[in-house]
Amino acid sequence: MDETKRRTALIERQGKRDPEASRRALLRAAVTEFAEKGLAGARVDEIARRAGVNKQLVYHYFGNKDDLFRAALEQVYSEIRAREKALALADLPPAAAMERLVGFSFDYLAEHPEFIALLNDENRYGAAHVGASPDMPAMHSPLISLVAATLDRGMRDGVFRGDMDPVQFYISIAGLSYFFFSNNRTLSAIFATNLDSAKAVAMRRRHVIDFAMAALRPDKSTN
Amino acid sequence: MDETKRRTALIERQGKRDPEASRRALLRAAVTEFAEKGLAGARVDEIARRAGVNKQLVYHYFGNKDDLFRAALEQVYSEIRAREKALALADLPPAAAMERLVGFSFDYLAEHPEFIALLNDENRYGAAHVGASPDMPAMHSPLISLVAATLDRGMRDGVFRGDMDPVQFYISIAGLSYFFFSNNRTLSAIFATNLDSAKAVAMRRRHVIDFAMAALRPDKSTN
Amino acid sequence: MDETKRRTALIERQGKRDPEASRRALLRAAVTEFAEKGLAGARVDEIARRAGVNKQLVYHYFGNKDDLFRAALEQVYSEIRAREKALALADLPPAAAMERLVGFSFDYLAEHPEFIALLNDENRYGAAHVGASPDMPAMHSPLISLVAATLDRGMRDGVFRGDMDPVQFYISIAGLSYFFFSNNRTLSAIFATNLDSAKAVAMRRRHVIDFAMAALRPDKSTN
Amino acid sequence: MDETKRRTALIERQGKRDPEASRRALLRAAVTEFAEKGLAGARVDEIARRAGVNKQLVYHYFGNKDDLFRAALEQVYSEIRAREKALALADLPPAAAMERLVGFSFDYLAEHPEFIALLNDENRYGAAHVGASPDMPAMHSPLISLVAATLDRGMRDGVFRGDMDPVQFYISIAGLSYFFFSNNRTLSAIFATNLDSAKAVAMRRRHVIDFAMAALRPDKSTN
DNA sequence: AATGAATGAGTTTTCATTCAT
């Protein structure tokens, strides 16, 4: 009895013995640590420390470091997917919808550097974790459908050029933003400016939207 | 005589007693290993093994693992810079010159995955190595001048729109190609296609050039 | 039951799962290894082996080799301090008390060569570890108070000369014993005798006490 | 001819190709490095660097690190021996001679910390190097004869007590000075004073001479 | 569910020494 009481007190005091909370804390800590140091550079010790739980729980909940990375990756993917779902582009005219999509894509990367970091690492190792997940395409088909539908609407309306492949277009608009953020530091060094400032980011945002929309214009010169 | 011959053979076979060759071999091995595994994942042992020299020579010639990474980075940067210098865009009309520049940028990344890999790692660690190198901006100014000059010529000729910032434009054309290669594996998984095939690469190449040139066209609709 | 018994046996045999015992074993092994080989010559591997624990525990419990040395040093200092406290000199008349102190000082060094060895090393490196410890003076003030009090009593009684500085005196009596032990081997070589024999040690002990007490006598010739 | 000229120029320019000078430089560098870092802590690379010669010369001239240590030890021993020989105590009355001897012993250690450092290391390793040198006792007999002769003269004159063993006495006066210097840093820490200052050294010098001479006085009280 | 202790295999780095000229 006494022992039980002691434990209960401990739990209440420290907020422990909430398995789901421990799991969540670990996952959040993993995303941060993997983003900062990469898969190879991240430390299991540090992840547990950040999460405020015992290191062994990593193995208890996730199996091993690699599986924890996979879970972290799925976590960030599912977060962006959820945000994309909420975009409601169908309610907007095609040009406005597309601008919104490009802007969202830019803003999301601006606000989620950990997404970029995890993706880079995953690509370094040949997308071993993502590749092992058979439901990846299904998970992302809504996105490509969204792009395709908006492109279609714009083409039908005559505001977009008629020969734009949705996958290529998606990669292009993603690339315009992604590269700016993922290589921000070396670009800053190369061009001897600080591309990390709020002003530089805002400028880039305008350029990206403008650049994408310009590329999408019908080619009047061929008339 | 025989002794001399034996020795010469030994030297040729094993590449001994040629310090410059040892250094070069280490640097080449470092580029490969760092590209494959990243800074944290790369193994000094493995680099020495690949180079066929004693591990201690890494420390002898380069100081430590970090400095070796810096040297590898400078190596790949200087290689692309050398190629860029040989472009001779001034001899071409602006549109052709720009297409060539975009095409080159794409092709170089296609052929040099190690450049992308090293750059990604450098950015993960906040460009610590590039930032420490004071001659980085100077090293790359020729490139941005090239873009600016070509843009200027095209704008003067009226074949390019008049409001294109050269730095933003450079980042955009680089991003269109870079993202495709750096994230090739996850993109392949997401879209359930193999973006690594020769055919997919050729298609992407056409798209990138087309996309960039389209964005560069003067806006006829505002006439 | 059987399983429990087996486990208990295992624990007793191997000393597992007793963190305090592991720590103590490491500290004891460190004192020995550092005494034998010095800070630079000591091997962390060997310390762990001697202690019968995993090498990593050194880093787990003590941080690094240097901190382990510091801990070993504090250990030997605290041991001699504990012994000094137990001397109870105040109960003896001054001359007897002083003889006892000098004798103790000699005996302690005779029985604790590791104390000398660690001290020598600490001095070689500029007392970096001791210097970093702010409670060193406090730790040793009882000793110097003891010497000062005994000297005072003897001077008041007229059995000691009146102008003896306690710090200088302490250094002198320590030096008379310390040098004999710390340089025992080279002295033996130089004088072509074995100063390590029980007989030689006993002779030296008599000499040291006699020498110190003689130096302490009031100077009758000045009457 | 041309080759010869080139070499001569090289020699004159760099002062190389003077074997004896190289040897001397190495020995001097070895004494310093071993004194600072100890036998285990000293680096052959560093010794060569300090001497300004190629590392291989260490092996060429001295065999290996251990033999170099032996040579360094013999070097410092022979230096103090030379100084002791020049003392000319026989010309002074016994008390003055003895004061001079004690003072010299103190001053030499004050000015030659490297002697103390090398000796400490040699003792740590069980005087392995000194023990291997068969001419050690012979090398030092002049010293002990000097002490014995001076003691004898003083005893005959009645200014020294009659029962002082020369070896014990030598060890005592050496110890009074040696311990102060060898343990200067820890003593400073323990007593919370700086025993390294010129003033503290001068004070100690007076104390040591006084202490030794007091211990040497005939015991008037037994009359 | 949770923990602190413990481990073995590895990783960077160091270093005395030898090689080839």
Added chain:
DNA sequence: TATGAATGAAAACTCATTCAT
């Protein structure tokens, strides 16, 4: 005599993972 290159063995320290409770 002198040198720079090269090496193998070992050192400190790290880290993912498992154990015992």
